[in-house]
Amino acid sequence: MKKSDITREKLLSAATNSFCAQSYSNVSLRMIAKQAGVDVALVSRYFGGKRGLFEAMLEVAFDWPEMAAGGDPVAVAIAKYTKPDATDAHMSVIRMIIVNGADPEVGDLLRARLRTMLIDPMLDRMGGPAAAPNLAMFIAATLGAAMVRHTLRLPGMADVSAEEYGAQLRHMIDAALAYEGKQ
Amino acid sequence: MKKSDITREKLLSAATNSFCAQSYSNVSLRMIAKQAGVDVALVSRYFGGKRGLFEAMLEVAFDWPEMAAGGDPVAVAIAKYTKPDATDAHMSVIRMIIVNGADPEVGDLLRARLRTMLIDPMLDRMGGPAAAPNLAMFIAATLGAAMVRHTLRLPGMADVSAEEYGAQLRHMIDAALAYEGKQ
DNA sequence: GGGACTTGTCAACGGGTGTTGACAAATTGG
DNA sequence: CCAATTTGTCAACACCCGTTGACAAGTCCC
DSSP, rough: OOOOHHHHHHHHHHHHHHHSSOOOGGGOHHHHHHTTTSSTHHHHHHSHHHHHHHHHHHEEEEEEEOHTTOHHHHHHHHHHHHHOOOOHHHHHHHHHHHTTTTTTTTTTHHHHHHHHIHHHHHHHTTTGGGHHHHHHHHHHHHHHHIIIIIIOOOTTTSSHHHHHHHHHHHHHHHHHHOOOOOO | OOOOHHHHHHHHHHHHHHHSSGGGOOOOOOHHHHHTTSOHHHHHHSSSSSHHHHHHHHHHHHHHHHHHTTOHHHHHHHHHHHHHTTOOOHHHHHHHHHTOOOTTTHHHHHHHHHHHIIIHHHHHHHTTTTGGGHHHHHHHHHHHHIIIIIIIIOOTTTSOOHHHHHHHHHHHHHHHHHEEEOO
């Protein structure tokens, strides 16, 4: 393994941490570099700039090995986010989407990668475009619940055990998957 | 009406527009001032700085006259966000919460005002803390759906008529209100 | 071992930010 | 009508940002 790959990896790891915690604009390359123990200039050298680093980070964040393995994507996501022992690492991608989805500078990038790397493959395995509303509602429930519990910290969802939160989330997800549009 | 109040109003209105569209860090006082047709320095004069302007904007954003009128808060919110003719103005508060909720500089402010001005009064009218999970899930559904439709623009929810979106949102809200915790 | 290439360091740059204070213009009140 | 207060204008400030280029240190291969 080349020396530069190690540096690249350190930067990528620090970038993942930062971009999952704060929005693109709120994260500075100098913070990332400091966290990685590396000089700022190397970001431009190895990733072509801030946007390139963000894009590289998206690539690993949306690369779900469980998906490539071929399981039911919804089951995978449910297992990821409703298990009582769901770690913060599991939550990080969700948080990253919440925090960066509306950013004008990288929003398009995020949407595009999310579509091609997660949404479209999921839809394929769920039986085609007919499942789109259910998948969308499923994601809405997951994102909304994460936002209420971890970001807004509202009573009834934030001051509750992981089991109870899992039950609430499952309830919403079941509703999302049970939805049938106007026929 | 004093002249300065008009200026204050112009700044407040421009700030509302901006903070509903972009996050606190992504909005600059110079943009707001330009949109308001006013000098930048007046922000510091009349609101004490950027944070003061944001706080003043929160105060009007969370001041729902329908709530003060005494109606059922959930019914009010449902009417606001699931009617087919829900305008972007109705969506603006939702979008503002999504965009600014995770900001490290104003997140605490946002959470506090949201609690005292909307959540707590709503809970009171819903019969006390027992309704907290339902209210939290209701808000999760509303925020999540808005995020999926307007920010992430996922298929199945974004490429769909307002009526269909309203039906989907109603479905999720019904599930949220029907939830009963472990007894 | 010495030349070629890779990797790291550092300082500087132009640009944008929020905030401040001095000063001009306008408005108000006696 | 003039003095006092309010309101607006402008330039400057210190700070942080992402990016660049020159240069030193280290590494590898012939």
